[in-house]
Amino acid sequence: MTIRNDQNFSQISRRDALKLGLAAGVGFSLFGASARIVMAQDGQVLKAINPAFDQDWSPLRGGGRTFRWNSFWWASPMYFDADGKLQPYVFTSWESPDKKVWTFKIDPKAVFSDGSKITAADIKGSWEVSSMPNTKNQRVDQVLSKVAGYKEMSDGSANELTGVATPDESTVVCTLTEADPIFFMRLANHIVPITKAEQSRGSDGEEVADWYKPDSKAVFSGPFKLTAIDIDAGTLTFEPNEKFFGPKPKLARIEISSIEDNVTATSLIKSGEYNAHTELVTSTIIQDLGPEFSAGPLIPTSQHFWFNTSRAPMDDPKVRQALIMAVDRDGLFKASYPDGPHKKADQILNSVPGADNSGFEPYPYDPAAAKKLLAESSYGGPERLPKLLFVGISGPAIQAAAQFIAEQWRQNLGITAVDMKPQQDAYAGPDQNAVQIFRDDVGTRVPDAVSYLAGSIASTSSNAQNKLGGYKNDKVDSLLAEAATKAADDPDRVKLAQEAQKVFRDDWAFLPWYSQAMSRWATKDVKAMEKNLDWQVVAPWDVSIG
Template sequence: MSTGRRICVLVSLFLLFSFISGCGEKNQPSALRAKEQVIRYNICAEPKTLDPAKANGVPEATVMLQLFDGLTRYDANQQIQPAMAESWQISQDGLTYTFKLRDAKWSNGEPVTARDFVYSWLRALAPETASEYAYQLFYIKGAEEYNSGKGKKEDVGVKALDDKTLQVVLRAPAPQFLGLTSYMTYYPVYRKNVENNDKWFTDPKQYVCNGPFKMVSWEHNQKITLEKNPYYWDEKNVKLNRLEIYLIESLQTGFTMFRSNQLEMQNEVAVQELKSLQGSKELLIVPDASIDYYQFNLSRKPFNDARVRKALAMAIDRNQIVKYILQAGQKPAYAFVPYGMAGVEEKDYRQEGGDLFKEDIETAKKLLAEAGYPDGKGFPKVTLLYNNNENIHKVAQAVQQMWKKNLGIEVALQNVEWQVYLDRQAQQDFDITRTAWSPDYLDPMTFIDLFVSNGGNNNTGWSHPAYDRLVSEANSTGDQKTRMEAMHKAEKILMDHMPVMPIFFYTHPVLIKENIKGVITPSFGTYADFKYAYVE
């Protein structure tokens, strides 16, 4: 198809907010603050990396969305728009995509070419890169084979026909592919930097990018400062001069800074502040098609026994958690894929699939007894690992108490800072760990393909041949009915075996000053997009 093609997705998955805020010191005149066009925003975590090939977290994706453009970019109206690609054509069989690149430059003034995309995608796939997200490129012909060491780089179906023409050949039709080209693993990187400095992504002076902003400083665990990129192809529509991204983990500290006008926006709100903020124009609760869940480490006893995993999943009261602890309209999760993903004929996938398990304390006790732990007796000492966050800690405490009351088992709690948390999950160094997942693109597959055998983000150790076959079946056809049926079957297997324990489906409470406008807050992938943001 031609450049005008737009993929429409579910209403309310993207919201364009009209809100404005003061950006200078507390007592500066509003006219001066507006002239400065500066926003200070707390994402509540220090990014582990700002290398697009190696990042896998929402804080990382949020920062890089300001720094990069992929071939496409989602707009405020939930549609895919041309970004680095000014147009594209899709072959009749859905296998070949031909992207025409616009005249665009890196932040150092050099041109961005189709060869930059070829280099960057092959780098993400290279076995030595060890990208946890390499599987997002497996839709491309030969990509999985190259990543696994069974194929050659030159057989991967991505080619620069000339400086401005990128040709991509898929292994099978993939309706979600165009949306994926907006995602961070598909971003181009500046080859000279990568090849000359293996720490290029840590040094603002060496960080060359192609997005609305460029990085000028990174004060670790404090803030990242971005400035408008004068070489950005759409520079005329970027209104902010500076974006200061704060990395403060404490929600309460961030809230205090917001109240004292040291921040204009914070990604999350401490639950104890929600009641006092009700009715405030500075609190926005927006849709978020994400899930919070616990992962079990199947390589450690007793979690190698599905009866134990199912008992723990069935023994907590999710309604109590969302109603009395979180208090922001979250929904209890009795399946893995959240609401907000289109199913067959644009029906909601979750409504199609319904609940796949239920809470049942008596059955949970029975399963635990059958596994050899009647009333929790003999249950080993285990620990629940999670990242520093007041809200997550409150949920963990509630789950800990419910397991003790309902099953008679003791679970210790351990919270660590964001980078340590990600590292320990990747190394499978946990008994149980809290995780959240936001969709990378608007399709249920972004949740379902997480748990294929040896998947880059499958930290559970779980593997199931029938599950793998169903995911492969869904990824081998462009027929939506066939795809959705295969994914529903796979999700049922996942919940029957319970390597992961769903807890709740998200909403997104945001602190925002009234005079910030044009921020796009998506329900997937990132916290916010500031390309069109401005201070009024």
């Protein structure tokens, strides 16, 4: 079934159908040439809703809504399970004596859906096509940026990863531009999935248009294969890959339909017509669909309010400290996610080694001390402060959080000039050069404290440069640089990262909010929909309706 805001089906809209009670026992479907009724005896069918009519389902984009389905139809070199433990997949072994040259071995059983072997050339080709600028893979740099030749590919001056060698069809050797003790972890995701290179990449090195569609006779490396896609109707159908080299898939079919309205989507899931969603975020999701629907493990991603330390009044440390200490952060979390599934955060790190017992002292809630600090600041009190402008305030839960913060500042500090905008990275209003507070997430695709902090508080990170206003603390940078040279299992790697986070704490540059749960977005009768830190279903072959 497909619903578009401007589209009817057989002269009856979905809302009209709901009013007539049609969704209670019968499901409309647009899979195939005409509508058909989907009855309970269809059995093992995952019926999922996608919240938009996405025009591009290439698995090589490295992000976006469609990326979240990658693990169902594409294999990855390795993957992290729901507990953050590394598991082999296409690669069964990896080693490096110096952490600069890495050797990976391919599972001899690994084949595509046509039965052809997955070779080292396929892996190199998949990495290369993802590295081409025109492919527009959003996060390929997180995976391959340290591979020799990547820089030249990313700037368009080359079309080959010179650091990737294929001595035989079952061996991949990667030479890096610098030693990286956790390079093997960076490959354990679906950001750059494994494709048949001769299909996905043309003779010019660029991605072939629509290569992944059934009409192109595409072959697939994951447990399911795409058997039908109608971009205009917003529907996709997947069926089991009979040649899959892993466990036999339990589902008989996956049907994805595009429904843009969250209220309608919630109603259809509640009625039982659908049982899963790509990403359903509403302020009443637990009340509407039960705690199981949005439950999931915490992943190393967290949401916070970042202060641009270069803009008034955030250029005064006492103002920043006052603003943080004036907010009851327990109340902040309850105002936004009273029923979960996320967890209140006191620091940046979560769900990585070193996050527990990190030595980070939570910021206190002390309105009296906050008021005193503001009076001692260069602004002397609330009257002389410029207007405080938030951006990234989109969605009901985020709006509730920002409004709670503003009310706390009004009650405890007397600040009344506060404004909020939904735009985050591309805010272009008249006050664009005066934005002081950015709501945004930080995180990592590997369970590593150094990587987490390097992407959030190191001076080279986008977060430090853009959200924190060019933040640079030499002590933080040096601690993280030293930590990055330590082996993954070296205790000093974690200790140095913890120390860097403690140094950052004393700069009072962010208001902690929550650590993110990776929701199942599936009803309780759908089994094994747990996701990992890569936002992927961990074991799609085990998903069943039961």
